Amino acid sequence: MKIFRKKTIALFLMVFLTVSVTSQNKRSNVAESDSKVEKRNKKKKKIKLPKIDLSHWKVTIPEGKGKGGAVSVEPPQILDYAKNETLKPYMYNDSTSGALVFYAYPSNATTANTKYSRSELREQMVPGDDNVNWTFAQGGTLKAKIAMDKVSRDKKGKYHKVIVLQIHGRLTNEQRDLIEQKDNNAPPILKIYWQNGKIRVKTKELVNPSVSSKGILYKEAWKDDKGRNFEEEVGFRKFNLEVKVTDGKMVVSLNKNEFFVYDSPSIKRWGVFENYFKAGNYFQSRDKGAYARVKFYELSVEH
Helix, strand or coil, rough: CCHHHHHHHHHHHHHHHHHHHHHHHHHHHHHHHHHHCCCCHHHHHHCCCCCCCCCEEEEEEEEEEECCCCEEECCCCHHHHHHHHCCCCEEEEEEEEEEEEECCCCCCCCCCCCCCCEEEEECCCCCCCCCCCCCCCCEEEEEEEEEEEEEECCCCEEEEEEEEEEEEEEECCHHHHCCCCCCCEEEEEEEEEEEECCEEEEEEEECCCCCCCCCCHHHEEEEECCCEEEEECCCCCCEEEHHHEEEEEEEEECCCCCCEECCCCHHHHHCCCEEEEEEEEEECCCCCCCCCEEEEEEEEEEC
């Protein structure tokens, strides 16, 4: 009998220990599972925002009353772009990737002197005022982290072109009146394109390098250069652009690895104009059904 009782007690202890260990393992697994779910939920709730201060930018979108009537929103209203129902379709946050998205398509709502539509920022050194700009002598540096999100193709299968950065020229009121022009618009000295996955840079050069100080103010005095492509193909990946302007010189770099330096006699004479930076999605197509979405993760300007 004693031997039987000892075996019974031993068996009971083994069963008890097995059940206890199994129970502890289950509790441990449940706790681990709950922890993983909690971590996933935290990740889902985490919102990323673009590193962009819009207090010195206004935006133009492809909506409005026909040619020359595109809608623009200036500071301080632009700071509430996420709540602006007019802007939402064209300028909005991608809170998953932390980007500011600019969407554009062929629209009848364009700006003056162009057939193309845009969702594009325009620098304002004084918020709400287009009349205060900078010269090459004053200088400026723009830095941006960008990615092409989506873009349509043309009939030949090539992606449509998009201008993502610009430096635009501007006449002073005195220059405008001197050449009897209706507005203050001057040519863009710099255009940076996303073109079939490559970054292409175009600038202006004088038709006649010895043109007079008055003649240089006319748009006809300037022509496009041949343009240059950076070797690296960025495709749909993020890329960094930097534009640095000093007196008589302009340097454009891609990913801090490739550099284009512009310091020709034409660039040196460009100092006569005022300038402002532009950034976003200036869509270069009128094809039906065409569109592009450009993401800006970072954008900053210094003078």
